[in-house]
Amino acid sequence: MSASAAVSSTCAAASSTTSRRSSSSPASRVQATPRRSLPSRLVASRTSPRSPVVPPVYATASAGGAGGTTAAAARKKLLIFDAEEYLAESLAKYMARLSGEAVAERGAFTVALSGGSLIKALRKLTESPYLEAVEWSKWHVFWVDERVVPKDHADSNYKLAMDGLLSKVPIPASQIYAINDTLSAEGAADEYETCLKQLVNDGVVAISEVTGFPKLDLMLLGMGPDGHVASLFPGHPIVNENLKWVSYIKDSPKPPPERITFTFPLVNSSAHIALVVTGAGKAGAVHKAFSDKQSSSDLLPVEMVSQQEGVLTWFTDKPAVSMLSSI
Numbered sequence: 176m177s178a179s180a181a182v183s184s185t186c187a188a189a190s191s192t193t194s195r196r197s198s199s200s201p202a203s204r205v206q207a208t209p210r211r212s213l214p215s216r217l218v219a220s221r222t223s224p225r226s227p228v229v230p231p232v233y234a235t236a237s238a239g240g241a242g243g244t245t246a247a248a249a250r251k252k253l254l255i256f257d258a259e260e261y262l263a264e265s266l267a268k269y270m271a272r273l274s275g276e277a278v279a280e281r282g283a284f285t286v287a288l289s290g291g292s293l294i295k296a297l298r299k300l301t302e303s304p305y306l307e308a309v310e311w312s313k314w315h316v317f318w319v320d321e322r323v324v325p326k327d328h329a330d331s332n333y334k335l336a337m338d339g340l341l342s343k344v345p346i347p348a349s350q351i352y353a354i355n356d357t358l359s360a361e362g363a364a365d366e367y368e369t370c371l372k373q374l375v376n377d378g379v380v381a382i383s384e385v386t387g388f389p390k391l392d393l394m395l396l397g398m399g400p401d402g403h404v405a406s407l408f409p410g411h412p413i414v415n416e417n418l419k420w421v422s423y424i425k426d427s428p429k430p431p432p433e434r435i436t437f438t439f440p441l442v443n444s445s446a447h448i449a450l451v452v453t454g455a456g457k458a459g460a461v462h463k464a465f466s467d468k469q470s471s472s473d474l475l476p477v478e479m480v481s482q483q484e485g486v487l488t489w490f491t492d493k494p495a496v497s498m499l500s501s502i
């Protein structure tokens with residue numbers, strides 16, 4: 176059995192089996208060097224001697240864009256990096272800062288992962304100084320979207336994250352909320368929502384006073400060339416779901432077809448959202464997302480990412496923004 180399959184925690188089971196699983200998971204077996212509890216401002220200012228953070232070449236709020244309101248635009252930040260290496264370093268620093276702030280404020284850091292290239296971009300978190308400085312024991316990890324496949328399947332976002340990140344940092348296994356891969360897509364989505372409700376009741380997950388939906392500290396999104404985020408695809412009715420926290424699809428245009436996904440009201444209730452978008456294949460969708468000429472009738476899913484509170488930060492590279500004329 177693979178390392179990722181060995182951790183069989185599901186969202187529903189997590190709260191009742193905390194102590195048993197936390198002592199036996201690959202994640203909890205990681206022997207990090209003794210953690211130095213640094214204030215978040217210090218964590219944020221540290222850089223790795225091997226790969227110094229190189230400032231992004233451009234950073235701004237968009238002139239208009241998704242959501243349309245001036246307030247929403249003012250909370251959008253575009254970071255463009257010369258190399259993926261610098262993006263990864265900056266992303267780790269950003270996450271360490273947010274983690275430090277959330278732990279200081281609420282005693283927990285709630286973060287949702289996507290699949291795809293994002294996980295590779297998180298690799299610096301497994302290295303010094305982040306491995307030692309981040310309070311991993313306070314992390315609660317969710318999936319923005321997940322493919323409905325067994326957890327040890329090559330298509331599983333859980334496996335991807337476990338192999339690339341979660342098996343290398345000491346987050347208690349009971350705080351890693353995988354979907355129940357024995358259920359149908361519908362059943363898994365319902366159970367995941369129930370799990371979130373339980374964690375809201377337990378005070379682990381906050382609730383947005385503005386929207387009434389759960390307010391995770393950080394939502395990490397990738398974007399497809401078609402402008403999809405999570406498993407919210409262009410033209411699919413799921414993008415208009417406004418009641419459920421977690422929903423499902425059985426006809427995803429990106430394989431595999433069956434997935435569960437956070438809905439837009441949940442995504443947009445987050446305290447922070449990071450959109451990690453690299454490569455020339457994404458340039459068209461990035462261009463549309465930053466265009467001033469938007470109409471609500473043809474919004475790409477990425478253009479529907481618009482928080483009620485908090486900041487949306489784009490982590491990009493030059494190829495991804497190559498169609499933005501003002502840069």
Ligand SMILES: O=C(O)[C@H](O)[C@@H](O)[C@H](O)[C@H](O)COP(=O)(O)O
Nearest residue numbers: 289290291292397398399404405
């Ligand atoms: O499970 C999934 O398919 C993802 O969550 C999906 O939303 C992904 O983030 C984008 O497709 C971007 O993927 P890339 O970064 O690999 O292009």
